[in-house]
Amino acid sequence: MKRDGRTVAKRDLPEKTCAACGRPFAWRKKWARDWDAVRYCSDRCRKAGVS
Template sequence: MHLKPHLPSKTCGHCQRPFAWRRKWARCWVEVRFCSERCRREARRAGRAT
């Protein structure tokens, strides 16, 4: 069992909020830049998806 405080985290590229590792990102954690699908879409729309 994993405890949430021990999971890796990153800062979202759009909203600048911290988000934690999720099991569905286990294989692609290095490429994950946004905390949600909504932030990914908004960043593309705003032209800030770098």
């Protein structure tokens, strides 16, 4: 993730808690466009959370 043209350290990336397993997970580049909508840390948790 870049902020003001600088690379941000992994420890400084935003985090969320997974809605299915409760574990914290950090921002990933592939989630950049819809970070506000991301609720699950993985496909496994997403599939388990749907039920």
